Amino acid sequence: MSKSANIVWHDSKVTKEDRQKQHGHEGAVLWFTGLSGSGKSTVSVEVEKALHQEGLHTYRLDGDNVRHGLNSNLGFSPADRTENIRRIGEVSKLMSDAGLITLTAFISPYKEDRGQVRNVLEEGEFIEVFVKCGLDTCEERDPKGLYKKARSGEITGFTGIDAPYEEPVDPEITIETDKETLEASVEKIVSYIKARKVHE
Ligand SMILES: Nc1ncnc2c1ncn2[C@@H]1O[C@H](COP(=O)(O)OS(=O)(=O)O)[C@@H](OP(=O)(O)O)[C@H]1O
Numbered sequence: 001m002s003k004s005a006n007i008v009w010h011d012s013k014v015t016k017e018d019r020q021k022q023h024g025h026e027g028a029v030l031w032f033t034g035l036s037g038s039g040k041s042t043v044s045v046e047v048e049k050a051l052h053q054e055g056l057h058t059y060r061l062d063g064d065n066v067r068h069g070l071n072s073n074l075g076f077s078p079a080d081r082t083e084n085i086r087r088i089g090e091v092s093k094l095m096s097d098a099g100l101i102t103l104t105a106f107i108s109p110y111k112e113d114r115g116q117v118r119n120v121l122e123e124g125e126f127i128e129v130f131v132k133c134g135l136d137t138c139e140e141r142d143p144k145g146l147y148k149k150a151r152s153g154e155i156t157g158f159t160g161i162d163a164p165y166e167e168p169v170d171p172e173i174t175i176e177t178d179k180e181t182l183e184a185s186v187e188k189i190v191s192y193i194k195a196r197k198v199h200e
């Protein structure tokens with residue numbers, strides 16, 4: 001028997017469409033993925049600010065923050081990373097259902113895990129943003145000093161050093177933070193959202 005066999009879905013009287021109408025836009029999930037130090041946090045913070053200024057309803061979920069709370073029992077083994085992403089995917093789905101534009105900033109190194117999140121969301125709701133940046137630049141930036149620790153062996157299983165990062169194959173948006181300015185990356189993403197007419 002499946003774990004959910006005795007659990008019955010309870011509908012609300014306020015629908016997703018009702019909430020969208022009240023907000024004046026649809027929900028969506030901007031899923032930032034990339035190496036540590038590629039710029040996921042920096043860019044997503046600025047994109048959220050820009051969208052908020054446009055009157056859109058947003059919420060941002062960030063790797064470090066979520067790992068302090070909801071996912072504080074998870075580490076960085078492949079299984080824990082998969083569970084981390086599964087939970088964030090489910091939270092994003094709830095937020096999108098609530099009518100928010102959710103911005104997530106997680107390394108999310110496995111293609112299959114990101115694909116699972118895309119699958120739990122409605123068609124078009126998942127917008128994959130590949131934060132592309134060469135490992136050499138990420139390592140040079142080393143904003144938290146973690147690459148240094150990974151190189152010295154103080155941290156093992158670090159993404160890009162001795163753990164894999166599987167690049168997106170066909171992301172909705174690619175930004176190249178080692179080639180373009182922060183402003184250009186933000187503009188690219190905000191234009192995509194506007195063109196997609198999530199805003200009525
Ligand atoms: N082993 C290892 N590998 C990668 N990253 C590590 C590791 N240990 C700690 N950190 C810090 O945790 C942040 C990544 O957490 P995420 O939840 O985004 O990772 S994942 O999606 O589950 O792979 C990541 O933050 P960002 O630099 O913002 O990406 C690191 O600061």
Ligand SMILES: Nc1ncnc2c1ncn2[C@@H]1O[C@H](COP(=O)(O)OP(=O)(O)O)[C@@H](O)[C@H]1O
Pocket residue numbers: 034035036037038039040041042043105141143176177178180181182185
């Ligand atoms: N074009 C750019 N876009 C984003 N970040 C940049 C850019 N150029 C330099 N940086 C710097 O790179 C670092 C990226 O760190 P962070 O946003 O924490 O990455 P991540 O969340 O992917 O680990 C920051 O110190 C940021 O100021």
